[in-house]
Amino acid sequence: MIYRKLILTRANCHIIKIEAAVVDTMITQDGERIAYYHLLGRKPCIMFCGGFMSDMTGTRSMALEKFARKRGQAFTRFDYRGHGQSSGLFCEGNISKWKKDAITVLDSLTSGPVVLVGSSMGGWIALLIALARPERIVGIVGVAAAPDFTEDLMWAKFEENIRHTLVTEGVYLENSDSFDEPYIITMDLIEDGRNHLIMREPIQIKAPVRLLHGMRDTSVPYQLSIILADRLESEDVQVHLVKDGGHRLLNDSDLTLLMRATSDLLEV
Template identity: 50%
Template sequence: MSGETAGRMDRGDGVALAWRRLEGNGPTIVFLPGFRSDMEGSKAVHLAAFAAARGQAMLRLDYSGHGASDGRFEDGTIGVWTADALHVVDQLTEGPLLLVGSSMGGWIGLNLALARPDRVVGFVGIAAAPDFTETLIWATMDRHERTRLMAEGTIFLASAYGDPVPITLALIEDGRKHLRLAGPIPLLCPVRLLHGQKDSEVPWRSALTLADRLDSPDTQILLIKDGDHRLSCESDLGLLEDVVARALKV
């Protein structure tokens, strides 16, 4: 994309994290991908084109074990991927941030917003999935799967998006250190939550739970009746663009 620079950044242990950045006006849009997704997904690319057209600063990145970044996916956890995102954001941006998190990226985005409350001026969640390692993975495993995971450390679960997904005990146990929905979430910036009501991965009612937990009085939920988990069709992307455009003016 014209005007966009790309690179790889050592996070300090030899693992390089891939990123793409647009210089421009603030706030900087930071796109945070989902579980096993990356910065070349349709929503990230669409927002990058949107930012370029209006001269808006934007940063997108790949967590370790994802996309163009180094590392094994199986070595990642919510804590590791949050630290990856913080490292890139801290090194490559200045000033106010508008975080846009898709699915797991919504959980990562909440972690970032709580870690940098003085910089985050807005948060947009797209089928945001905080606590999914507990509520959507562990809670849906049968006794046999849980026993195998405890004994072997890794099991593979079927995925609607391709090959079976490796799920590690470390992912589950680390996720429990970052659970957000058990109590109030002290985030005060404006929040917009987009969720498709035909989402078969993350139930749309989870957006209601998240909104209820957030301290921000300026929280809005937008439900897309025929929207799926990805929210990547033309009309969904247009809605996302409109939401982000309005959020930039807050």
Template identity: 50%
Template sequence: MTESSFMETEHGTKIAYHRTNGAGPGVVFLGGFMSDMEGSKALALEEQARREGHAFVRFDYQGHGQSSGEFADGTIGLWLKDALAVIDRLTTGPQILVGSSMGGWIALLAAKARRARVKALVGLAAAPDFTLWHWDALTEVERNTILTEGRLLVPSDYGPDPYVFTRDLFEDGWRNRVNHGPIHLDIPVRLIQGTADPDVPWQTAMRIADNITGEDVEVVLVPGGDHRLSRDVDLARLVRVVANLAEGLR
């Protein structure tokens, strides 16, 4: 396994990343909340990139994986800055963004911010505005804890470390909400969503699709699919969807 490279950003994050050089369009993988770039989806896409000779980047946001900073200091806006720095400094030409869970939210924001560069988008259990529905699901005691103490620890089903929800995360999430009205993107968008996802209701993908103003939008519902979408059949589907998009952009 090759060692990670690091990039210092103007906003203070030392971003860990792996970059595969190759032809365009390039692919950038954006991970989820408290995830890192070593997950099976990112590695499957990297293997595809090496096999087919196209450019690919995977990276860790601030406070994730090998990148600098504390997770609890992160917000959607800060992690968006990390993603934009990666697009601006580590890629050239047209890009396909692949966002998993929270990464789907950041991918939508990044696509809007870099319209000249982002030419297609794939969302895997995309969770735009997840902080809004998480806030609504909290008890009054939990909300008061966040408001008075600034943070709340919640057990995670995906690892030993608890989720850290901060007041800054919720407030910044409100400022960066994107799925509350028209999403002005006119690029190919593919949304892959499991129907048995316990964290992101499958209806979320339908709402995203309805809100995107472009015409080339498809929702792929996976019967019985969970939130990770990391089974062999799921990874094969992801690779196939990205390859088809890349072929259409050449």
């Protein structure tokens, strides 16, 4: 694993900010500005939860919006704090804060039944939302869902010198296969993630779940979706593996699979 040390400064924390037009914003109870777009339509609402270092203007999110608009379906996308056009610094974020942002969006912008679509880290966030608001969530689609990734895909796989850097300096940069910029990993992210681990026991989610995963994913092993399917208490869980698919699953056939899985849950 290749890594580089980083001296933590507020200037460095801005490395992953992406410029895009702000559609609308809300202010959280702790004063953060969350950027979002909400499309009115029939229920269930589709709510998209993006991945680590991603924003709400990505290919998958925009394809889902087009899909929802064509159906007349309600749709919501947003940026976590420290991502995209929301306020805050990425390196000051963690799973607790991003989960809180997602639940704030759910509670403030949507009503009635919701189908969550979560990409990578967003799959973990979607599962945490479903555990927190089980009465609202009628379906979950995970695309390369990465529950517990801070512990199992980061800390557990880090070499000892990387762990030492995190413990002593609080942060390091890891090269990414999915982004031009390196991942900013903080010790706070690792420690906070331990408060939200869900893969150690049965996951008390009863809603239908569809898990899509590329078998050539080098960031989140596809076997994780199979294990997740077994952990979920729901009896309506399907895993769709794409043999030649990587982590991002963004070609036309991948997006068609995503829309089919989402449509399936909207009709349940």
